Amino acid sequence: MKLMEFRSSELLAKQGIQVPKGVVISEPGKLEEMNGPVVIKAQVPVGGRGKAGGVKFASSLEEARKNAGTILGMEIKGHKVRSVLVAEKLDIAKELYLSCMVDREAGMPLLIASAEGGMDIESVPEEKIFKTHINPLIGLQGYQLRDMLSALKLPKEQAGQVSDIAKKVYACMLAEDAELVEINPLAITPKGQLVAGDAKVVIDDDSMFRHPEHKGVEEDLTPLEKEAKEKGISFVQLDGDIGVIANGAGLTMATLDALGTMGGKGGTFLDLGGTDDPEKVKQAFTILKKANPKVILMNIFGGITRCDTVAQGVHDVIMKEGVNCKVVARIKGWYEEKAREILKEAGLISAATMEEAAKLATKISKEA
Amino acid sequence: MSIILDRNSKILVQGITGHQGTQHTKAMKEFGTNVVGGVTPGKGGQQVEGVPVFNSVAEAFGKLPSEKRPNTQIIFVPAPFAKDSAYEAMAQGIKTIVIITEHIPVHDAMQLMAYADYNKVTIVGPNTPGVISPGEKCKVGIMPAAVFKPGRIGVISRSGTLTYEVVNAMSEAGFGQSSCIGLGGDPVVGTSFVEAIDMFAKDNETDAIVMVGEIGGTAEETAGEHIVAAGIRKPVFAYIAGSTAPPGKRMGHAGAIVLRGKGTAESKIRSLTAAGVNVANIPSGIPMMLKEAKL
Numbered sequence: 001m002k003l004m005e006f007r008s009s010e011l012l013a014k015q016g017i018q019v020p021k022g023v024v025i026s027e028p029g030k031l032e033e034m035n036g037p038v039v040i041k042a043q044v045p046v047g048g049r050g051k052a053g054g055v056k057f058a059s060s061l062e063e064a065r066k067n068a069g070t071i072l073g074m075e076i077k078g079h080k081v082r083s084v085l086v087a088e089k090l091d092i093a094k095e096l097y098l099s100c101m102v103d104r105e106a107g108m109p110l111l112i113a114s115a116e117g118g119m120d121i122e123s124v125p126e127e128k129i130f131k132t133h134i135n136p137l138i139g140l141q142g143y144q145l146r147d148m149l150s151a152l153k154l155p156k157e158q159a160g161q162v163s164d165i166a167k168k169v170y171a172c173m174l175a176e177d178a179e180l181v182e183i184n185p186l187a188i189t190p191k192g193q194l195v196a197g198d199a200k201v202v203i204d205d206d207s208m209f210r211h212p213e214h215k216g217v218e219e220d221l222t223p224l225e226k227e228a229k230e231k232g233i234s235f236v237q238l239d240g241d242i243g244v245i246a247n248g249a250g251l252t253m254a255t256l257d258a259l260g261t262m263g264g265k266g267g268t269f270l271d272l273g274g275t276d277d278p279e280k281v282k283q284a285f286t287i288l289k290k291a292n293p294k295v296i297l298m299n300i301f302g303g304i305t306r307c308d309t310v311a312q313g314v315h316d317v318i319m320k321e322g323v324n325c326k327v328v329a330r331i332k333g334w335y336e337e338k339a340r341e342i343l344k345e346a347g348l349i350s351a352a353t354m355e356e357a358a359k360l361a362t363k364i365s366k367e368a
Numbered sequence: 369m370s371i372i373l374d375r376n377s378k379i380l381v382q383g384i385t386g387h388q389g390t391q392h393t394k395a396m397k398e399f400g401t402n403v404v405g406g407v408t409p410g411k412g413g414q415q416v417e418g419v420p421v422f423n424s425v426a427e428a429f430g431k432l433p434s435e436k437r438p439n440t441q442i443i444f445v446p447a448p449f450a451k452d453s454a455y456e457a458m459a460q461g462i463k464t465i466v467i468i469t470e471h472i473p474v475h476d477a478m479q480l481m482a483y484a485d486y487n488k489v490t491i492v493g494p495n496t497p498g499v500i501s502p503g504e505k506c507k508v509g510i511m512p513a514a515v516f517k518p519g520r521i522g523v524i525s526r527s528g529t530l531t532y533e534v535v536n537a538m539s540e541a542g543f544g545q546s547s548c549i550g551l552g553g554d555p556v557v558g559t560s561f562v563e564a565i566d567m568f569a570k571d572n573e574t575d576a577i578v579m580v581g582e583i584g585g586t587a588e589e590t591a592g593e594h595i596v597a598a599g600i601r602k603p604v605f606a607y608i609a610g611s612t613a614p615p616g617k618r619m620g621h622a623g624a625i626v627l628r629g630k631g632t633a634e635s636k637i638r639s640l641t642a643a644g645v646n647v648a649n650i651p652s653g654i655p656m657m658l659k660e661a662k663l
Contacts, residue, residue: 097621101620101626102474102478103626107482107557110626121621121625129625136482182622206447206473248527250526250527251530251609253609253610254533254609254651257609257633261650274529301529301536303511303512304511332533333512333532354651354652
C-alpha cells in the first residue's frame with residue numbers, strides 16, 4: 001500500500017528526519033497563513049503528478065489559494081485530487097537520493113544512496129549509486145555507513161547528518177513494516193541542513209494486522225477494484241474485453257497469456273483462489289458482470305477444490321441472476337465430468353483445453 | 369533419490385488442529401507420508417487422524433520415541449504466528465521446514481530467512497503448496513496427489529494451481545516427477561530456483577528439470593545466469609506466466625534502480641533462452657517439448 005506524500009513525510013518526521021513545514025488542506029480557504037514562498041502538491045496515490053500539473057509554486061497567500069484551488073479541481077490518472085500539501089519552498093543547494101527497499105532476491109533490506117538525486121535518478125549510471133544489503137539479524141552497521149559516505153564523497157559537514165538519516169530511514173522501514181522508504185530529493189539547503197524534499201513510503205499489505213492505523217488509506221484502485229478488495233476478491237481491471245476468471249494467480253495469468261497468443265485481450269484478472277464457497281463465487285461473478293465484458297472466460301483447475309462444487313456455484317448464479325454475455329468454461333481436475341454437466345445445464349460453452357477456451361473466447365469477443 | 373524429502377522424512381504438523389491442518393494431515397497420510405505428530409498449543413493429548421497432538425515442539429521431541437522423532441516440519445499456523453512456529457522448530461534442531469501459511473509480513477520473512485540461513489536450515493515457502501516426491505510416497509504440502517506420478521522429471525514452481533495444471537499435463541503425457549517443489553508465491557522465500565536447480569542437478573533420479581515461473585522479481589533471470597555459470601547439463605524446460613500482465617505496482621525509483629529492466633516475462637524468457645532453456649509459451653507446451661526431447 002503506497003502512502004501519499006504527506007503521510008510518508010509524517011512517518012519520516014516521527015523518526016526525527018527533518019521535513020518541510022506544511023499543512024494539508026482540502027479547500028483553498030482553509031489556508032490561513034504562510035511565511036514565505038510555498039510549493040503546493042496534489043496528494044494522490046499515483047506518481048507523475050508533476051507532469052500532470054499537480055505541483056505549483058506560490059509566493060503570496062492569494063496566489064497559493066488560487067493554485068490550490070486549481071489543483072484541487074484536477075483529476076490525475078483517474079484520481080480526483082481531494083487534498084493538497086502546502087509546504088515551505090525549500091532552498092536547495094544540492095539534491096541527494098536515499099532509500100531503503102525490500103530486495104526480494106537477497107531476502108534483505110537494501111540501502112540505496114546517491115549524490116545525484118532528483119528527478120533523473122533513474123538515469124544516473126550504476127557506478128554512481130551506492131547499494132548495501134542490511135542483514136535483518138544485525139541491522140545497519142557502522143562500516144556500511146562509512147562505505148556509503150566514501151562512495152557519496154560528501155563534505156564533512158553533511159557526512160554525519162546523512163549517516164544519521166540513513167539509520168533513521170532503516171528505523172522507519174522497520175517501525176512501519178515498510179517495503180520501501182524513499183527520500184528523493186534529500187535536499188541540502190544553502191545553510192548545509194538536510195531536509196527530505198519528497199517522501200514515498202510503501203507499507204506491506206500483509207502487516208496490516210499490526211498496523212491498524214493504515215487501514216482505509218486511499219489507494220490506486222478503480223472503483224470496481226476497490227469494491228472487490230472490500231469483498232476480499234483478488235481482482236485487477238485490464239483494458240481488454242474478455243472477462244477472465246480462474247483459480248490461482250499463476251493460472252489466471254497463464255489464461256490471460258493464452259488469450260494473448262490467440263489475439264484476444266483480457267479485461268479482468270479475477271483470481272477466485274481455492275474457494276468453492278457459493279457466496280464467494282456469486283460475488284466474483286457480480287464483479288465480473290460489472291466490468292461489462294463481451295465474453296467471460298472461466299478456467300478452473302480443481303485440485304483441492306472440487307470442480308463440481310465450483311460449477312454448482314456458477315450454475316446457481318447464472319440461473320438466478322443471469323449473465324449479459326456468453327461464458328466459455330474450461331474446467332479440469334477433480335469431478336470434472338460432473339462439473340461439465342452442471343455447467344452445460346446453465347448454458348455455458350464448454351472447452352476441453354485452455355488453448356481451445358482461449359480461442360473460442362477470442363472469437364466470440366471479436367464477433368460481439 | 370529425490371530432493372528435500374524421502375522415505376526417511378518424519379513430519380511434524382504445526383497447527384494440526386486447524387481446518388487446513390487436519391484436512392491435509394489426512395491427505396498426507398493417505399499418500400504415504402510418515403506424519404509422526406502435530407502441535408497446537410493448548411491441545412496437547414488430542415489425536416488428529418490418529419496422529420498425537422502436543423502442546424509444543426519440545427514436548428513432541430520429549431514424548432515421541434526416538435524412531436519417531438521428527439526431522440521435517442510443515443506449518444499451517446496463521447500469518448501472525450508463523451515465524452514463531454518456525455523458530456520453535458529450529459530450536460529443537462529441525463532442519464527442513466515447509467511453510468504453507470500465506471500473508472506472512474515480508475519483514476518477518478526476511479528475519480526468518482536470515483536466521484534459517486545462519487542455522488543451515490532449509491525453508492520452503494512461505495505461501496507454497498509444498499514439496500512432493502511421488503516415488504518416495506512422501507508429500508509435505510497441500511497439492512492434490514492425484515495429478516502427480518512417479519517419474520524422472522524435477523519440477524520447480526512459484527505458483528500453486530498453475531503447477532498442478534503443468535504437472536497434470538505432464539503426467540497425462542507419461543512424464544512422471546522425481547520431486548516437485550513449490551517455492552512459494554511471496555516476494556521473500558526460502559529455497560530459490562538456483563538452489564532447487566542444484567539439488568535436481570545432483571539427483572541421480574532426475575533426468576530433466578521443469579521450471580514454472582512468473583513475472584515479478586528477478587529469480588528466473590538469476591536462474592538463467594546460474595545454469596550457464598554452474599554448467600548445468602541436464603535439460604531445463606520452462607514456462608513463464610504473465611507476458612500479457614500490466615506492469616505491477618512501481619516500487620518508487622528504488623525499484624527501477626535495482627531492476628534495471630529485469631522482472632518482466634520478456635526479460636525472464638530472454639535470460640532463460642540465452643542459457644539454453646526451452647521456454648514454452650503455453651503450459652501444455654511443456655509436455656510437448658519433453659516429448660520432442662525424447663525424455
